[in-house]
Amino acid sequence: MSKKIETLFIFSFLVLFTLATLYPALNIIGISLRTDDAFQTRSLALWTAESSFRSYFTLFLETDFLTWMKNSFLVSFVVTLTGVVLASTSGYALSRFNFMGRRAVLSSLLMTQMFPATMLLLPFFILLAKLKLINSYLGLIIIYSSTALPFCIWQMKGYYDTIPAALEEAARMDGCSRFSAFIKVILPVSSPALVITALFSFMASWSEYVVAAIVLQDPELYTLPLGLKSFQASLATQWGLYAAGAVVVSIPVTILFISLSRFLVSGLTVGSVKG
C-alpha cells in the first residue's frame, strides 16, 4: 500500500515538472504558428483557425536568418573542436603526469569558475580591442573557448582519473607510444566524457548572447541569438517571427542531445579491470 502511495507521489512530482518544462516550449510553438502576433494569449491550442507556417516562410525567405545560422554553426563548431582537442589533451596531462605547477594549474582553473562571465565583459572587451579582434569570429571563439575550457578540462581530468593506468601500460607493452596509447586506447574509453565536453562547448557558444553582443557589431556577422534579438529592435516586435526563430534555434540542440544521449552512459570502463 505504502509502495503505491510512494509511486503516486513520485509520479505526480514528475508530471508537475514535466508540465512546467513543456508549457513554455509548447507556448512558443503555438505562437510561432499564429499569424496574429497574439503572444499574450492564454489559449493552449497549438493549431487554431488562423494558424499557418507563414512566420517560418518569412523567417527563412525574408530575413538574414540563414546567414546567422551559418555564422552560429561556424562559431560553435570551431569552439567545440577547440574545446574537445584542448580539454582532452590537457585533462590527460593533468591526470597522468606529475609536473611542476600541476596543482597551481588545477586550482587556478577552478578559480576562473568563480567569476560570472558578465563580470569579465569589460576586460574581455579591452583585451579584444587591443588585439584588434572586435567584430571578428576569432575574438568570439577565443572568449567562448576560454570560458568553457576550465570546466571541460576538470571534467576530462576527473574522468581520466577513474581509468586505471594499467590500461595505457598494457597498450605501451603492446607496442604503442605514449601518444598512440592515448589516442587508441584512452580516448575511445573516454567517449562519455568527450561527449559531455563537446556538448558543453557547443551549448556555451550556440545560445550565448551577452558576449556576442559586445564583440560583433556588423549585422552580417551576427550569430543566432543576436539576430533573434534584432527582431525585437524594430517598433513593433514580430512575435510570430521571433517565436519561429526560437523554435528553429532549439532544433539542433535537441537533435544533438537526443543523438548523443546513448554515449552518455558511463561505466564504459567496467570490465577492463576487476569488477
Place this chain on the structure above:
Amino acid sequence: MAGVSLQAISKSFGDNTILKGIDVQAHSGEFMVIVGPSGCGKSTLLRIIAGLETPDGGEVIIDGERKNDTDPSKREVAMVFQNYALYPTMTVYENLAFSQRIRKRSKDEIDKRVMESAEMLKIDELLDRKPKELSGGQRQRVALGRALVRKPKVFLFDEPLSNLDAKLRQEMRLEIKKLHTQLNNTMIYVTHDQTEAMTMADRICLMNNGIIEQIGTPEELYNKPANTFVSTFIGMPPINLIDGEVCTENGSAFFISDGVRINLDKIKNIELFKDLDKHVIMGIRPENLHDNYFAEIKDPENTIKCTVDLVENLGSVALVHSHSGDAHLSATLTTEKIIHPGDSLDLIVDVNSLHFFHQETKERIKL
C-alpha cells in the same frame, strides 16, 4: 630464447627506498617466480624489467642487450597485469589483435596468430564479446592470450591469479605451467603466494623489504632456507621456530629450551656446533613432527611432551597446535586418531630434518 639479467637495481620513490641493489638472473627458458610479502617491491621490479618504471641505478639486460633506455614498446616483453587491463571498448578479438595491428601485420597473419592463441587458451568461442561480458576467469585467459599473440621474448606476470577464486586459481596455475612447457619461453612471475611459487617455479627469487633473501629451486628453499625469514615464508603450514641453546653433556650434544630437549647426536656435522655461539633458533616443519602413538621405533630422547591447544581439521590431515613449556609447536598429523584440545601429545622429532639458525643474524647454520 632470451634470458633476463638484473644487476644492482635500485629504486626509490621520494624518501622510500623500495629496491636496494637487486641482482638476479632468469635464464633463457626458465620459469622464475619472484615471491615476497606485500609491499616488498616485487611489482616495482617487474615494472622495471617491462620499462614502465626507470631504475635509479643498475642494469636491465634482456637477451644480452642493455635495455635501460629502451621504451617499453620496443622491449619485446609481454606483461599480464593483475587487474587484466583489457581494452574495454574492444572485443576479445580486437584485444588480441591490437599489438599486431600496431605492428602493421597483414590481416591473414593477424588472424592466424589470434586464432592460434585463442584455441590454445580455449577462448575461441568468446572472440566477439566485450570484456565486460566475460567472467573473471575468462578475462584472465584473454589477458594471457593478449600476451601470447605477441610471441615475445619474455613473459612477465604480475599476480595474474590473485583475483580468481581458489579453484580457478589452481586450474590457471596448471594452465600457465602447461603453457610454459609448450612455449619454453622465459617467464617471470610475481606472486605473494608461496604455494604458487612452490608449484610453478623452476627457480624462486624470494624478496623482502627491497632485498633478495634467497634464490634457488623450490627444493633448495624448502630444504635449505638461507635464514629464518625464508624458512617461515616457504612451507605451508609455516615452520615452528624455537629459541634455545646448544650444549654438550657427557660427549652428547643437546638442543635445550624451555619445554624442549633434543639429542643432536644423529646430526653428522655435530662438530660445527662447538665453535658457535650457543644461542640458536631451531626450526621444525609441522610435517616433520610425528605422533609417538603411531611410531614404530620409539625415540624417547627426541620426544616432546606437549599439550594440545587447538586442532584444525584439513580433511586428510589435521593441523594440531600444541605447546610444551614456552615452545609452540604445530604438527600435521593423521586424522586416524582423534585429538582434542587439552589432550597430551608426544611428538617425535625427525632430527635430520631440523634447521638451525644463528639467533642474532637469523642466518642458516650449515650442517
